[in-house]
Amino acid sequence: GQWGISHPLAARPGGPAAASSYPFLAAEGESLHQIPVGPVHAGIIEPGHFRFTAGGETVVRLEERLGYVHKGIEALMQGASIDRAAKLAGRTSGDSTVAYSLAFAHAVEAALGITPPARAIWLRALMAELERLANHLGDIGAICNDAAFAIMHAHCGVLRERVLRAADAAFGHRLMRDRILPGGTASDLSEAGTDAIRSLVAEIRRRFPHLVELYDNTASLQDRTVATGRLKGELARQYAAGGYVGRASGRDFDARRSPGYAPYDELAFDVPVLQEGDVNARVWIRVREVEQSLSLVEQILGRLPAGPISVDLAAPEGPREGMALVEGFRGDILVWLRIGADGLIERCHLRDPSWFQWPLLEPAIEGNIVADFPLCNKSFNCSYSGHDL
Secondary structure, three states: OOOOOOOOOOOOOOOOOOOOOOOOOOOOOOOEEEEEEOOOOOOOOOOOEEEEEEEOOEEEEEEEEOOOOOOOHHHHHOOOOHHHHHHHHOOOOHHHHHHHHHHHHHHHHHHHOOOOOHHHHHHHHHHHHHHHHHHHHHHHHHHHHOOOOHHHHHHHHHHHHHHHHHHHHHHOOOOOOOOEEOOEEOOOOOHHHHHHHHHHHHHHHHHHHHHHHHHHOOHHHHHHHOOOOOOOHHHHHHOOOOHHHHHOOOOOOOOHHHHHOOOHHHOOOOOOOOOOOOHHHHHHHHHHHHHHHHHHHHHHHHHOOOOOOEOOOOOOOOOEEEEEEEEOOOOEEEEEEEEOOOOOEEEEEEEOOHHHHHHHHHHHHOOOEHHHHHHHHHHHOOOHHHHHO
C-alpha cells in the first residue's frame, strides 16, 4: 500500500504513494491471540514485520509485511552507466553480492554480444562457490543457534570467517564485492591467493565432517529440527521455489545445470534433493552443497586457464536487451536489462529467489509452536533487501 500500482516494467517505476493503514488478514476461532514481531528485530537484521495468530502456543496463521528496506534500485538504475549499474546490482542483497554481480554481468554481455576471457569465467565461478560456502556455513550454525545449540554456531562461525579471510587474501575483499564486472573480473588470482584457498579447503574438509556428525547425533537438536516447518512439495513447485528451500521439498532445479552457464558445463557436481521439506532437510541440503562447493573449488583451481581477465565493452548499435539466470546461494537470481544507444541503462529488473520463498514461510510455520518460528525463519533465510529492492 506504499508504492502505488504499476506494471513491473512500466516506463517509470512507481513513486511513493500516500501511506495507508495495512489491513492484516483476520483469523476466526476461540481463544486466538495475536503476537506482533518487528519490524525492528533483535540483533543485526533487516526490518520486516511478522503477525502471528496463535491458539495457545500453536501458530494458526502467520502474515508477513515487508517493504521496509525499499531502496529504489530500479529507479536508480535508470540512466546509470554500466559501471554504476554494476555497483548497484552488487548491492541488491549484500550476502549475494557475487551472484548479483555475476547475473548483471551475464545480462550485459548477452545484450552486447560479448564473451569474457576464459580465465575470468572460471574466476567468477570460484568467487561464486566461495560465497556459497560462506553463507551455507553461517546458516547451518545460525539454525542450530536458534535451537540453543550454540557450539555449532561457534564452530561454523569460525569456518565462515576462514572463508571470508581466504576471499580477502585471494581477491582483496572479504565479500568479493565489485570484483565481477561486465566483460570480466576486476582482480586476478595470485599464487598466494591460490594457496590461501587450498589451505581453506583442506581445513574445512578436516573440520566440517565432525560438525555434521555432531549435528546428526544430538538427539535434543534433532527433536527441534525434524518434522518442524514442513513445506509441501506441491507448494514448492507451485511457487517455483529455488535453492535449498525448493530442493529440500523435492524441486530438482539448479540454474548452474539448467539452463546452465560456463564453466559449470565442464565441471562435475551433484544437486542434492530431499523430499521431507522440514528444517532438518534444509540443513542437510546446505551440508551437501558445502561438500559439492568444496569439490567445485578444487576442480576450478586445478583447471584455471591462463590469460587476460577482462575485455572492453563495445558500444551498442541501437538499444539492446539482455537477460541472465544465475544460481546464488539462496536460489536462482534473474536479471533483465535494456541498454540504450547511448550506452546507458534504460531499465533493469532484478529478481531475488526470496520473492518466491517469503510466501512459503507462512504455510510452513502453520501448526508449529511459536518458539519454532526462529528455526523455520532461519532455515528459509529469505532476503529482506533482495525482496524490497
